[in-house]
Amino acid sequence: MSNPSSTPLEDRLDQQLRLLADQLDVPATDPDADLRRGRRRHRRVRTGAVAGTAATVAAVSAAGFSTGGQLAADDAPVPDRTTPATHDGPAAAGPGPALPEVEVRDVRPGALTDALAAGAGLAAGDDRTDRFLAMAARIDTEVGDQAWREVGLGEVESWSGAGVDDCPAGWTCEDVDVEGATRAALATRRGEVQAVADFGDQVLTVILGRSGLSGVPAWRG
Amino acid sequence: MARRDEAFTAYVAARRPQLMRAAWLLCGDPHRAEDVVQAALARLYVAWPRVQRADSVHAYVRRAVVNAHIDETRRPWRREASAGDRLPDAPVTGPDVAELEALWVALGALPPKQRRVVVLRHYWGLSVEETAADLGVSPGTVKSQTSAALAALRDALAEPVHHETELEYR
Numbered sequence: 001m002s003n004p005s006s007t008p009l010e011d012r013l014d015q016q017l018r019l020l021a022d023q024l025d026v027p028a029t030d031p032d033a034d035l036r037r038g039r040r041r042h043r044r045v046r047t048g049a050v051a052g053t054a055a056t057v058a059a060v061s062a063a064g065f066s067t068g069g070q071l072a073a074d075d076a077p078v079p080d081r082t083t084p085a086t087h088d089g090p091a092a093a094g095p096g097p098a099l100p101e102v103e104v105r106d107v108r109p110g111a112l113t114d115a116l117a118a119g120a121g122l123a124a125g126d127d128r129t130d131r132f133l134a135m136a137a138r139i140d141t142e143v144g145d146q147a148w149r150e151v152g153l154g155e156v157e158s159w160s161g162a163g164v165d166d167c168p169a170g171w172t173c174e175d176v177d178v179e180g181a182t183r184a185a186l187a188t189r190r191g192e193v194q195a196v197a198d199f200g201d202q203v204l205t206v207i208l209g210r211s212g213l214s215g216v217p218a219w220r221g
Numbered sequence: 222m223a224r225r226d227e228a229f230t231a232y233v234a235a236r237r238p239q240l241m242r243a244a245w246l247l248c249g250d251p252h253r254a255e256d257v258v259q260a261a262l263a264r265l266y267v268a269w270p271r272v273q274r275a276d277s278v279h280a281y282v283r284r285a286v287v288n289a290h291i292d293e294t295r296r297p298w299r300r301e302a303s304a305g306d307r308l309p310d311a312p313v314t315g316p317d318v319a320e321l322e323a324l325w326v327a328l329g330a331l332p333p334k335q336r337r338v339v340v341l342r343h344y345w346g347l348s349v350e351e352t353a354a355d356l357g358v359s360p361g362t363v364k365s366q367t368s369a370a371l372a373a374l375r376d377a378l379a380e381p382v383h384h385e386t387e388l389e390y391r
Contacts, residue, residue, distance in 0.1 A: 009371055012378050013343045020321045020328075021242040021344060027251070031233040035226055037259055038266020045267055109275040113354040130358050137357025141264070141284045145271030177292045179357060 104151040110144035112136040112151065112208070128155070128204060134179040135197050135206050142176060142186055143193050143208075152207040159183070159198045162205070162219045171218045187218035194218045229269050232278060233262060240286060246340045247290045249329045257293055261285035283345065284355050287337060294333045320377075327377035335370040338363055 006014075103122075107115050113136040116122060122129050132153055156162040164185050167173035171187040176195075178184040184197035193208045194217055207217055237258065244254035244261075264285045265272070272281040328336060334356075341352040342363070349367075353360045 009375065009378060010343065013339070013371065013374060014346070016320065016324050016378060017246070017328075017339070017344045020324055021246060023321060024242050024245050024251075026238045026241045026245070029237060031230045031237070034233045034237070034259065034262045035230050035266070037263045038229065038269075041263040042267045109271070110277045110280060113357055114350075117350065117354050117359065130362060133353070133359060134357035137284065137355065138288065141281070141288045144281060144284070145268050145275055145277070177288070179291050 103153045105149065107148040107151055107208075109147050110140050112144070112148065113140050115151075122153070128153075128202065131180060131197065131199055131202065131204055132206065134181070135184070135195050135204065138176055138178045138184070139186070139193065139195055139206060139208070143188060143191075146191055146210065148208045149211050150209050150213045152213050154205045154207065156196070156203045156205055156219075159196070159203050162196060162203060164196050164219050168218050173218070189218065225269055228273065229266055232265075236279070236282070237262070240282065243283075243340055243344055244286055244290065246328065246344055247286070247333075247336060248293065253293055257286055257289040260289040260292070264289075283341075287341070287355055290333070290337065323377040324374065327374045331370055331373055335366050335373070338366040339370045339374075342367060 104112075104115050113133060116129075116133055116136045122132060159165070167187065171189045173185055173187045176184050176186050178195075178197040181197035181199050184195065187194045191210045195206045196219055197204055205219070207213055240258050240261065241251075241254055244257040245251055248254045248257060261282055262285075265278070265282050268281060269278075272278050328339065331339065337356060338352060341347045341355055342349070347355065349360045349363050353363045356363070
């Protein structure tokens with residue numbers, strides 16, 4: 001597929017790559033096998049969501065929040081974000097952490113990466129740009145079928161400090177791969193999503209809400 | 222069979238060969254390519270109702286293939302198996318076999334990130350911006366990766382020198 005700005009070398013690569021691909025002897029497969037694998041994954045995702053929520057509720061009930069300022073999830077027996085903790089852990093020092101400012105609004109399905117790549121939400125010369133874009137690409141793949149009313153980008157001090165090792169009640173959490181990150185996780189709840197990725201020298205977070213950001217964060221963002 | 226299953230099966234029947242070819246170019250061998258395609262299609266099934274409503278099935282599955290390839294290259298046990306990213310013998314035959322073999326070997330020698338850019342831009346025909354969006358990098362990164370890849374592939378892409386041409390300059 002040639003375009004007006006491509007070089008002869010690129011045009012030749014287009015042509016040769018297609019010839020090469022056409023030569024690959026792709027084995028015939030039964031579409032029903034993909035259907036069965038898809039159904040199995042679908043069952044795992046649904047089962048995991050229920051099991052994850054139940055396990056987290058139990059864990060939170062038993063241990064309480066060990067850090068002050070953790071945001072309350074829907075059904076967790078925890079104080080709201082402005083109430084000091086009453087357990088043995090460190091007391092909350094006041095209101096919970098501030099939500100990241102809204103950086104992008106009204107993102108259509110699957111277009112978060114495009115919105116960020118177009119410059120929305122990222123300051124010129126921000127060295128976190130590629131990292132946020134890598135996170136957005138993963139978010140678009142995982143939950144890119146939804147539109148987002150508001151999206152916030154943020155940075156947290158550390159992975160463990162953000163509480164990412166625990167999945168808050170009411171949320172479904174899963175480890176995901178983000179290019180360039182040593183580890184990353186995604187928390188979802190009724191279409192609300194928070195992603196955190198540890199890039200070694202930076203831990204970044206992306207928070208998405210279908211109707212706004214208030215109350216969305218699963219982890220401290 | 223539910224409507225979702227029927228639509229998914231029809232999509233797979235129509236598009237799987239192309240996805241498999243793209244994954245094969247990305248991975249360099251058919252077994253890893255099969256793993257990548259299976260992973261991508263399983264994700265697609267889960268997301269099917271919503272991506273179909275959003276009319277973004279193909280873009281979704283393309284990104285899923287790329288992300289599955291990223292996952293694949295980051296698994297330690299896979300990394301060991303693909304040390305050096307060596308490719309098997311070129312699976313090509315026909316009149317252009319020498320040129321295509323050279324391209325196959327050169328493609329296999331590219332770092333995975335450059336290979337992804339090459340496949341997205343020159344096999345799937347995406348623009349710089351679309352490629353950047355799929356890979357989650359900036360357009361500048363796509364341009365620099367493309368430039369590096371083209372430099373590495375230049376010899377493999379050289380037009381064959383025809384005998385008649387040589388004679389003209391004698």
